[in-house]
Structures are given as structure tokens and as C-alpha cells.
Amino acid sequence: MRHRIRLPAWTATLTWKAAVFITLMCCGLAALLGGLVHSAMTNQTIGAAREKALDRLDRITQAYEAGTRTPRGEGIDPKALPAELRAYASTGRRGTRVGELRDKRVMWAAGPADRDGVIAAAVDYSASEQTIADLDRAILGSSVLAIGGTLLIGAVGVTRITRRLHQTAQVARRISAGDLDARVDDAARARDEVAAVSDALDIMAASLQRKLEAERRFTADVAHELRTPLTGLNAAAELLPPGRPAELVRDRVQAMRALTEDLLEISRLDTRSERPELDSYDLAELAARTIRASGTDTRLTVLSSRVVETDHRRVERILGNLVANAHKHGAAPVTVTVDAATVTVTDAGPGFPDYLLTSGPQRFRTEGMNKGHGLGLTIAAGQARALSATLTFTNRPEGGAEATFTLTPPPPLPPTPHP
Template sequence: MRAPRLPAWTATLTWKAAVFIAVMCCALAALLGVLVHVSVTGQTVNDSREKALARLTDVTRLYEAGEPLPRFAGVDPAGLPSSLRALAVRGERGTMVTDDQGRPTMWAAGPADGRALAVRVDYTQSAETIEALDRSILGSSVLAIGATLLVGAFAVTRVTRRLHLTAQVARRISAGDLDARVADPRTKDPSRPQDEVATVSGALDTMASSLQSKLQSEQRFTADVAHELRTPLTGLSAAAELLPEGRPSELVRDRVRAMRGLTEDLLEISRLDARTETVDLAVHELGPLVERVVRAMRASGTETGVRIVRDATVETDRRRLERVLGNLIANAHKHGAPPVVVTVDGPVVSVRDHGPGYPAYLLESGPQRFRTESGGKGHGLGLTIAVGQAAVIGAELVFAEAEGGGAEALLRLPEYVALMDPGAED
């Protein structure tokens, strides 16, 4: 039988620290309580025993002198414990605490002519003192445990809050926000002592700064290379147009076009990485916009079907949306198999082909630059640009396996909702 799964909050450091503090406080309180109880009880019993034995000595003197005995003494009195009576008959003296008619009583007995001479001392006050002490120990232990838990929880919460902040910043960095920093004040002053959390926070900030610097250097290098390539490629393109018609000139023009496309893609990716893009938002009908993109793709020789299940009005950047849809459709034709169908269902646009589907790495972690698993065609930049432009216009792009086989890209756009005029009816 499978053991029940504990709630997630039981795995938190705060919960574990609280349980540890509570267990240790209870153990310490129990140990101290037992020690105090044993010590005070022993002292109280000793005092009562000495008092009872002193009375027994006085009563023994009266018995030997033949004088009458006081009310609290007697020979073989009723209520005397049998074990204490047997001890006195054997010629020894002893004491014992029992319950005599509902009242705690300290008995002291000694030998008297083969019988037991005994005295009794009221033990009620001593018993009440011990009970009051036990209640005080229990109450003070509860208060001490509660106070310790509050102080411990406050101290642990401060640490866990800093750890949560560090984890949150790490997640922001992994999501692409390289400007995120923990900025723990303990790391700003080198002369200030640092705890382990501050050390981890400082290491994370240092790593983020180093990573940001390296990525910015790579982005600048990519942008500079792309800019430097544009000029010679423009000249090469013009020179290729002057070549005489024939197979060699067609190959040169084709390679020049591919190089120019790759250069433009690199420039676009560098702008997306630098997050310097600005959007030109406007309200558009999604269906006609998608049909216009498909018509443009058909002009280039790719046959694509369109289905309008439900049209919607969206607020987006038309140029960037057309770029995203164009890249998705081109990728479906290049790496998938026909038929390629674009479906509009409200603010969601899907691009589906009937090929082998997206590779596993793409479904798991998204498109990667210069990586493709379709026979070496392409550079893996088209989907990367689509993801970047979708993020710029505030859309969500998801890659999935289509039902029945094939690849499907789902683009979810922010739908535009017009506000009603104050006098309009529902």
C-alpha cells in the first residue's frame, strides 16, 4: 500500500525548523521539569519525614513513661500500612505516605513491646505544594515553548525570505532578465560580516553580472558582423545581376540571397536580444490579416490552406505579426509535409503541417539557434525570431504535437475588447 503523500508545505525550511525547535523545547522542558519535580518532591518528603520521625521520638518517650499518647499517635492504629507495621514489629523505624480517609498522610512507625507505635502527620499541604509546582512547571514550559517558537519562526522566516528572494532572482535570470539582482545589503560592505545566505546572494549577483557582460559582448559582436556583411553583400548582389544568364549565375544569385537573408536574420535577433524593439500597436481583424499573409506565401510557390472558425479583433503590431506567421508557415513547408493549414479560432492562430513533428529538444526547451534536425536545411533562426517577435507583441507562442501526427504551432494573441458607449443597451 502506497504511503500518503505529505503536503508540500511540510518540506519547507520554516516548517522543519519549527518542528525541530518545538521538539527540542519540549525535550528540554520535560527534562528540566522532571529534575525540578524530583528535587522539590524529595526535599518536601524529607522535611515531612524528619517531622514525622521527630514526633515519633517524642511519642516513644511518652509511651515509655506510661503517659497518655496524643491524638495523632497510637499503638497499632487503624489505617497504618501493613508493610510499615511489619517493619516496626521487626524492631525498625520507617515512614510512608498513604491516603488516609481521603487525605494524604505521612506515617512514622517504630517498635513498642512487639507491636507498632505510629504517628501520623498531615501531608495535604506538602502534596498541594508539589501539585502547584507541577502546574507551574507545565504552564511555564508551555509559555517558554510558545515564546521560543515565535522567536525561532521570526528568525527562520527572515532567512527563508532572503532565500526565496534569491531563488526568485535566479528564476528571473533564467527567464532572460539579466538585469535582475538580489542586491543584499550585507554584500555591499566588504567589512561587514556575511552569513551563508549573503554569500550565495553575492555569488548569484556576480554570476549574473558576468553572464550579462558576456552575452552583451556576443550580441555586439553578432550585430557588428551582420552590419559589416551588409555592405559587401550588397555589392556582391549587384555584381551577380551583371553576370550572363546561366546556371552558374543562378547559383551565385541564390547563395547571395541566402547570405543576405541570414544577415538580416542575425540583425533582427541582435535587436531582439538587446530588447530595443518598439511596437506599433493598432486594432486589426485577425482573419483578413492571416489571409493576406497566406496569399503572400502562395505567391512564393507554397500552397497553404486557411480556416476561419471564429474571427476576432486583436490589438497588435501588424508587421511583426506577419513576420511571426510567415516564419511559422515557412518552417512548416520547409521541415514538415503538406497539407499546411492555418486556422483562426478567436484570438488563437494555429499553423499545422502533417510531417514528422517537432524534434524533442524543441518541444522541451524551445527553438535553438543554428540547430536543426531536418537534413541540414535552414539555420534554426526562423522559429527563434518568431518566438522573439511574439514576445514583443505580447503574444504566447506554443509548439506542440498535433493530434493525428504532425507539428502544430499555437499563437495566442491579446484580444481587443471595445468599451461600450454609456448609452448603449446590453
């Protein structure tokens, strides 16, 4: 029986989460360092331009006081002087501001004149602006390269880790599917946290394998050991005089023999030594024959029938156990529906217990006041697995249990080459 785990439509893998985290960290670090470098270099460049402008203002002031003609566009109250700087200098203080002079970017410096208002001077600022722009481009380019390199290195490192985690997860799924020989063997290649998890999984798998093999050996040994005394007990019961006590003894002996045969069958299914004997059969006919053999009041509904390639003995064993379980633990009416290669067994009882819907049939476990040794559905699931078929258990919304058995068609034969 296959238990399917449904995953969300979109799941962020560890690789992508790590890549996004590394990218955000790199971007944050690059922005911080770039901002610090930009601020420092910009302040230094602007400071140098201001010093040049103030030095030129001193020279212009000296020329003005000496009566020498000042350069065009500079001197007393030049028209291109920014209004904010003009107002600031009018208060008797000296200051600087970036502006324009004859369509060029300049750094203005202005201060108060003795009698005539404001005197100002300007130096070329375009080279300083170009230096700041080049610096910003260099910071941006180096940040992109650093982020790309760090992301690439981080992705490679994280991918190696996630690949090992995926391998560990695949081995865990193989173990849960019954491949108890599967191992990760990652601890021999690395010594880190992932290797510790892989090693713990291998140890758990080995321990589980030992326990299951001991349980299987115990089950098989008990069943084999019971056969001989049960045969003798059955022969002795046949010698009892007719009467109610003899009937009770024979009935219990038959129950013990059935339990012993079930245990032997489970033991063979556990060892996966069973090989189906395939042939062509009509699935609806197999279902009808199973119902007749059960001797129960079971309704058969055939929506569509199909000839299938299967082992009729195993199919009848599966359907017989499903029908018997429906009558024993469910309620009438019990219906067997055949639709192509799918057979559905339904009843009107309380439905399957939660543990069975979650984890599948468990041997020797029944729910509530139900009586029996609880091996029927376990055998059905094992026989379905031997046929590579699917057997699922659900509860119907309107009430009652529903077991669905689907035969998987065999793979198509390869085309015969023409001579």
C-alpha cells in the same frame, strides 16, 4: 516565450521549517530541564515529608512503650494504614507511604511493634503536594514563556534571512526573464553566507550580461558588415549569363541575404528596442494571409475569430515562421487553427526536440539531420515577447508538434471622468 515552473500545491518555506525546528528544540529542552527540576524538587519534598513521618513514628513508639495514649487514628494497627505499608512493616522493617487519614492526604510511617503487630504514625502531606503542584505550574508557565520568546526571536531572525533569500530568488527570476541589469546588492549590507550567495549571483549576472552584450554586438556587426558585400554580390549575380550556375549563385545569395536579415532582426529583438505598431485586425484574416504568402499546402481551421489589437507585421512574421518550421521539420498535414485570440500550428512530424520543450528555441541549433540555420523559432519567440504574447511548444499525445500563440488583450482604458 514564458517558461512556467510548476510548484507543489503545498510547500514548507524555510521560515516555517526553522520555526518548527526551533519549537521542537525548545520543547525538548524545556521538557528535559522541567523533568530534572521536577524530579529533584519532588524527591526533596517527599524526603522531607518522610523524615517528618519517621520522626513522628519515633515519638509515637516512645509514647506507646511508656504507656501513654497515642493520638486517634495512629498507634497500633490503625485502620487507615495502607495495606502495602502494613504488610511491609509486618516483615520487621520501617517504611513510609502516602495515604489518607480522615479525608486528608498524609504521609504514613510504620514499623513493627514489640508484641502487638504494627505501629504507625502520620503527618500532613497536603502542603507538600501543593508545593509540588505549584512547582509544576511554575515550570510549565516558564517553559511556555521561554518557548514563545525563543520562537519569536528565532522567527524574527530567520525571517530576515529568508526575506533576503526571497529577494535573491526574485532577482534570479528577473535575470532569467531577460532583465540583466537586476542586482541584489546584499553584500554591502551584510557579511554572511546569504550575502556570499547574493554576491555570487551578482557576479554571475554581470558576467552573463557582458557575454550576451558581446554576442549581440558580434551578431549585429556581422550582419551589418555582410550587407554591403552581399549587395554587391547580388548585383554581380544578376550580370551572369542565364543558366544553371547563375541560378545556383542567385539562390545562395538570396539565402545569405535572408540569414543576414534574420540576424539583424534578432539583434533588434535582443536589445528590446522594437516597439509594436498596434491597430485592429481580424486574427483569422491575418492567419489566412500568412498561409497564402507562404505558398505551402497548409489547412486553415477557424473555430472562432476575434478582432485583436496588435501589430499585423509581427503576427504574420510569427505565424509564417511557425508554418515554415512545421513544413521543414515536421510532416503533412500542417494545420493552423484560430480560436478567438489563440492560433495553434500543428503537424504530423516527429515533434519538437526535448531541448526545445525544456529551454525554448536556441539560435543556430537544429536537431538530427535537419538542415537550416535554426533562427525561425527564435525570431518567433522574440516577436511574441515584443507583443507581450505567449508562445508555447508542446508535442501532441497522438504525435506531431504543436505551437500555440496567444495574444494577450490590452488592459482596459481607465473610465473617462464626467464633467
